Amino acid sequence: MPASVAIPWGDGPPLDLSLPDGWPDPDVMEPALDGPIAEYRAALTAALDHPLGGLSPIEAMVTPGSTVAIVVDDPSRWTPVREALPVVLGRLKSRGVLDRDISISIGVGRHHAVDAEAMARRVGEEVAASYRCFSPPVDDLAQYEDRGTSADGIPVRVFRPVAQADLRILIGSVLPHLQAGFGGGYKLIFPGTSHRSTLGAIHRVGLGGDAGALLGSTADANPMRRAIRGAAGLLGPCVSISHVLGPPGQVFRVASGHPDAVQDELAAEVARRYRAPDAELADVVIAGNAPWPGDPMQSFKVLLNHRSACRSGGALVGLFWTDPGEIDRSFPMPAMRAIAATGAPGGVVMRRGLAMADRVAAASGSAASFMVRWARELVVDREVLVYAPPLRDRIGPRLGPIRLYSDLAELRQRLALLAGSAGESSPRVRIFPSGGLTYCPASSVAVRRGAGQEHRENRR
Known part of the structure; x- marks a missing residue:
C-alpha cells in the first residue's frame, strides 16, 4: 500500500493521509483536470x-x-x-x-x-x-x-x-x-x-x-x-x-x-470530468472537501455527494480544510454549538429521531425540510467521522451523531476499530481527494447491489 494519499489542503501543502496498518491499497478517484484555459x-x-x-x-x-x-x-x-x-x-x-x-x-x-x-x-x-x-x-x-x-x-x-x-x-x-x-x-x-x-x-x-x-x-x-x-x-x-x-x-x-x-x-x-466510475460498494469512503473553502454545510454536502459509494453500515470520512472566515457561512455557530452540547446521548437521539423529523418536516412544508433530509441520509445508516481541526476546536468532539477529530492518528484508530468490529480485516476503501469536484450518483452503484454486495456478504 502507498505510504499515504495526498489530500489537497487549502493553500498549503497537501494533507498526507495514511490508512491503518494491514489495509489493502485504496481505490483513489481523482478528477480529470486536463486542459485548463490559458487565457x-x-x-x-x-x-x-x-x-x-x-x-x-x-x-x-x-x-x-x-x-x-x-x-x-x-x-x-x-x-x-x-x-x-x-x-x-x-x-x-x-x-x-x-x-x-x-x-x-x-x-x-x-x-x-x-x-x-x-x-x-x-x-x-x-x-x-x-x-x-x-x-x-x-x-x-x-x-x-x-x-x-x-x-x-x-x-x-x-x-x-x-x-x-x-x-x-x-x-x-x-x-x-x-x-x-x-x-x-x-x-x-x-x-x-x-x-x-x-x-x-x-x-x-x-x-x-x-x-x-x-x-x-x-x-x-x-x-x-x-x-x-x-x-x-x-x-x-x-x-x-x-x-x-x-x-x-x-x-x-x-x-x-x-x-x-x-x-x-x-x-x-x-x-x-468528475463523475465517479462504477465500482463495488466500499466499506470506507473518504472524501476531502477541496476546493471548497471550508463552509461546513458545503463540506458535508461533499460526503453526501459520495455517500452512494459506501455500503450501508460502512464509514464515511470527511477531511475538511476550514477557512476560519467561512466556518459559519451557512450553518450558524450557535446552532452547531447547541447540537454539539448534547454530546453522545444527543447523537443517539438524533440518529433515531431523524427519520421521524424528516417525515414531519416534509409534511409541514418546512423550509428546513431539505436540511433534515440531508442529515438523515448522511448519518442514519453509516458512521460519519470528520477531520476538521478548527471546527473540532470550536465545538468539541461531536456534532450530533458525527464524530469530529483534530488528530489523524485518533481518526485512524477509530477506523481500525470500526473495521475490526465489522469483521473486516481488509476493508475496501475508496478515496476522493478533491471531493468538492467529484461525485458518485446512485445510478453508478446500481450494478453493485446485486452480485457485488452478495460477494461482500459471503466474505463475512
Whole structure:
C-alpha cells in the first residue's frame, strides 16, 4: 500500500493521509483536470461572441436606457467573477447602457448576507464603488416582486432589481448538486435571489426519494431543475455566462447564451470530468472537501455527494480544510454549538429521531425540510467521522451523531476499530481527494447491489 494519499489542503501543502496498518491499497478517484484555459479573457470574449441556444451577443440585446441586472454566485464559489465583470460591463457600456441602469446582486439564497467588504472582494473595489450592488435580504418580502405561481406550484418572488430589469445576466459555474443535478444557470435566481418562501418551495421539489438519485441527473430528468426552469419562464430574457471549474485559478470551459443550452452543455462536461466510475460498494469512503473553502454545510454536502459509494453500515470520512472566515457561512455557530452540547446521548437521539423529523418536516412544508433530509441520509445508516481541526476546536468532539477529530492518528484508530468490529480485516476503501469536484450518483452503484454486495456478504 502507498505510504499515504495526498489530500489537497487549502493553500498549503497537501494533507498526507495514511490508512491503518494491514489495509489493502485504496481505490483513489481523482478528477480529470486536463486542459485548463490559458487565457481566460480571450476564452470569455469568444464565448460572448458565439452564444449558445440561438441568442444574440449581450450587446445586441440592449439599447441606451435598457436596465440590466447582473447576478453572480456567492463568495463560497471560486468563479472568476472579478475577471468576468469588466468584460461584461464594457460590452454593455459600448451600447450606451448607463452605470445607473446596471445592478449587481449576489445570489446568496439562504447563506449569510454579503457585507460591503466581502462585496468589494467578490466584484472588485472599482465595480463595487461604481454600481448598485446588493445582497438580497431573503426574509424581507417587501424587497421582492411577486410574479405569480409557476405550473409546478412555485411562488415566484424575485428580488426587485432582478425581476424588474429588461435583461438578466447570470455569472456562475456548474458543479454537482444534490437536488438540482448540477448547480448554475437559473439557479442563481431560483433560489439565489428569491424570497425564502420561493427558496423553500423549490428545495421541497427536490426531496422525493433518495438524494443520490438526483445528484448528477440531467435537467429533463430532474424535478428541481424542471421547477427552476418553469419559474424562470415568468421572468423576462436571461443570459447565462457559466464555467466548468477546477481548483481555484483553473477554468476548463466558459460558455454564454440561453441558460438552458449553457447548463446542458456544461453539465455534460462536468459529468465527463468528475463523475465517479462504477465500482463495488466500499466499506470506507473518504472524501476531502477541496476546493471548497471550508463552509461546513458545503463540506458535508461533499460526503453526501459520495455517500452512494459506501455500503450501508460502512464509514464515511470527511477531511475538511476550514477557512476560519467561512466556518459559519451557512450553518450558524450557535446552532452547531447547541447540537454539539448534547454530546453522545444527543447523537443517539438524533440518529433515531431523524427519520421521524424528516417525515414531519416534509409534511409541514418546512423550509428546513431539505436540511433534515440531508442529515438523515448522511448519518442514519453509516458512521460519519470528520477531520476538521478548527471546527473540532470550536465545538468539541461531536456534532450530533458525527464524530469530529483534530488528530489523524485518533481518526485512524477509530477506523481500525470500526473495521475490526465489522469483521473486516481488509476493508475496501475508496478515496476522493478533491471531493468538492467529484461525485458518485446512485445510478453508478446500481450494478453493485446485486452480485457485488452478495460477494461482500459471503466474505463475512
